[in-house]
Structures are given as C-alpha cells and as structure tokens.
Amino acid sequence: xxxxxxxxxxxxxxxxxxxxxxxxxxxxxxxxxxxxxxxxxxxxxxxxxxxxxxxxxxxxxxxxxxxxxxxxxxxxxxxxxxxxxxxxxxxxxxxxxxxxxxxxxxxxxxxxxxxxxxxxxxxxxxxxxxxxxxxxxxxxxxxxxxxxxxxxxxxxxxxxxxxxxxxxxxxxxxxxxxxxxxxxxx
Amino acid sequence: xxxxxxxxxxxxxxxxxxxxxxxxxxxxxxxxxxxxxxxxxxxxxxxxxxxxxxxxxxxxxxxxxxxxxxxxxxxxxxxxxxxxxxxxxxxxxxxxxxxxxxxxxxxxxxxxxxxxxxxxxxxxxxxxxxxxxxxxxxxxxxxxxxxxxxxxxxxxxxxxxxxxxxxxxxxxxxxxxxxxxxxxxx
Numbered sequence: 301x302x303x304x305x306x307x308x309x310x311x312x313x314x315x316x317x318x319x320x321x322x323x324x325x326x327x328x329x330x331x332x333x334x335x336x337x338x339x340x341x342x343x344x345x346x347x348x349x350x351x352x353x354x355x356x357x358x359x360x361x362x363x364x365x366x367x368x369x370x371x372x373x374x375x376x377x378x379x380x381x382x383x384x385x386x387x388x389x390x391x392x393x394x395x396x397x398x399x400x401x402x403x404x405x406x407x408x409x410x411x412x413x414x415x416x417x418x419x420x421x422x423x424x425x426x427x428x429x430x431x432x433x434x435x436x437x438x439x440x441x442x443x444x445x446x447x448x449x450x451x452x453x454x455x456x457x458x459x460x461x462x463x464x465x466x467x468x469x470x471x472x473x474x475x476x477x478x479x480x481x482x483x484x485x486x
Numbered sequence: 487x488x489x490x491x492x493x494x495x496x497x498x499x500x501x502x503x504x505x506x507x508x509x510x511x512x513x514x515x516x517x518x519x520x521x522x523x524x525x526x527x528x529x530x531x532x533x534x535x536x537x538x539x540x541x542x543x544x545x546x547x548x549x550x551x552x553x554x555x556x557x558x559x560x561x562x563x564x565x566x567x568x569x570x571x572x573x574x575x576x577x578x579x580x581x582x583x584x585x586x587x588x589x590x591x592x593x594x595x596x597x598x599x600x601x602x603x604x605x606x607x608x609x610x611x612x613x614x615x616x617x618x619x620x621x622x623x624x625x626x627x628x629x630x631x632x633x634x635x636x637x638x639x640x641x642x643x644x645x646x647x648x649x650x651x652x653x654x655x656x657x658x659x660x661x662x663x664x665x666x667x668x669x670x671x672x
Contacts, residue, residue, distance in 0.1 A: 332613045333613055338579035339608075350579075364562060373580070380503055383550070391577055394536040421525050422526070426522060429515055440652060444666070449670065460669055460671075461669055471616070472627035473659075473663050478629075479656060483637060
C-alpha cells in the first residue's frame, strides 16, 4: 500500500511541522533558544536605519535570508524630523500588533481553530514631557496602549483572547526586560 | 539694522525649533500629549501587515502624511513562516535602536554636543518554550537585550549614555506598560 502524504495546514500554518517543533523543544529545551539581532545606523536628525538579517537558534546560525530587511525610522515634522519612516513608538505598536496576531494564528492552528480574518487597530498615549525631561512625574514611554481586534472565527472571544496571551511582544511591553547598553567611543 | 535669520542646526536637529517646542510644552503641558496609531491586517500564516499614518498631538489630528508607512511582519521558515518581513521580536529591537539613537541625537543637539557617527548592534535572547506554552518558568518575551553602540563624538561616554536614557522606547521595554485588548467578533 502506497503512503499518501497530506500536509495539514490551518490558518496557513503547517500544523504537522508545528507539532514536530513542539515535540523537539519538549525533548531538548535547548532547541528553543533563539537570538535575534538588529544593526542600526544614524543617518541625520531623527532619521536612522536598521538592517535585520541573521539570527541563531540553539547556537546555530541561520543565514537563509539572502538580503537583509531594511527599516527606516524618522519623526514627523511636528517632532522635528523629515518623516522618512514611522517613528520608534509607532514601530512598537506594529511589533505588538504583529506579535499578538501571530500568537493568535499559531495557537489557534495548534488547536484546530480556523480564522477567517483578523484585523486590529492600536492606539498609544505618549506625553513628550517625559522625553523632553520636563517632568519627573511623567513617564517617558507609553502611559497606556489600547488594542482593538475585529476577528472572523467560530471560536469564542474569550478563547481568542487567551491565545493572544502567548505573545512574546505582549510580555516585552507589559513586563520589564533587562536592557544593557555598552558604548564604545571611536 | 536689518535682522539676519540664522537657523541653528546641530546633528540635523533644528535647535531653535526644539527650544521653542520645549518652551511651548513647559507653558502648556497639554501640548505634549501625543497619540500614535497602527492598523494591522492578517494576511496568512505568520504574515501580517501594518499601515501607519495618522497621529494626534494635543487632541489635534495630523494628516501631513499623504501615504501610509506599510510594514510587513513574518517569521523565517524555521519558525514556520515565509520570511516576507522581519519578525515581531526583531521589530522590537529596531524600535529600541531607533528610539535610543533619536534620544541621543536630540538631547545632544539641545546641549550643543556634535555627533559624527552613531551605530548600534542589538541582540535579544528569546526562548520559544515560553511562546509554545511548554514551561511556566520560561518567560515569553526577551530574557535580556544587549545594545552595543559605536559613537564618534567629543562628549564623554557617560554623558552619551545619560542622553539615551530619555528614550521612550527604553522605558517601554524596561518597565511595564498597561495594554488593554478588546475583541469584536465579526
């Protein structure tokens, strides 16, 4: 009897490979260790540019990306920039939207939950008194971020919400991450 | 006597306008209140896409951006994606690099410190056991982020480090930000 190979894909995620990945990391937790990277160069004023290419998993380098992703950041004129890219705080909102969506899509796939559409709108409140150093009482970052999803799926709202909670970016934004800064003078 | 108008620009930042902005926000703190936004749409699998365009300051809408910034996020094949963009955790590193650099550039300009070049490399350690829900002991987000700057400037290293600390993104990553998530089922 010949063996048919059927690839099970839910929400565009290969659930067979996801199951294999979960099993592999369960058996050897070291396989779960990733290091992600970015290189950034200041151009002028508020304009700077990141290139993102290599990363490692379990100590192994992944060089599958032949060209880097290039990301420009700038500020709008009202914040003294030239608007050649989204600003750093807008990139945080994009990272959070992308992270919550990916978490929902993957964890739904693992549970056999089909999604038809997922859209979100995010708002973040920032008071530049903090950035300008005008008040010690005003925090420098977002005071609050509100995320509003519109989702087509048969699954109940509570479950969709739970599946998003696995998001690494939600953890990064909601909880403290240690950041070390080293400066070499050239 | 005719009056000459000289625009003072340091590090590409118009320091006259920066001084005016600081004074304006000092006199009317409400002017410091910004709201930034992102809209995201799930494409397929790990691929989703944000558009970033409007924002408000002091309750006033800014519609100066005629076209939105479009940002694709995806995962590399080893994380079951199709690599059509940097992943959400890499966008966090870019946001942090951009935020620290902009903070340094602006605050240096305000103090008359000239920068010749600013480059940075960032690394973040992420263990996907957290994302996969395999361990309650492993956090979902970055365990640690290391930032390594190479800077050409006459200012001492300690001062450069202090000037970066005004960064809103450093605050967002280092300290908890409240995130509210609302889901509408379509």
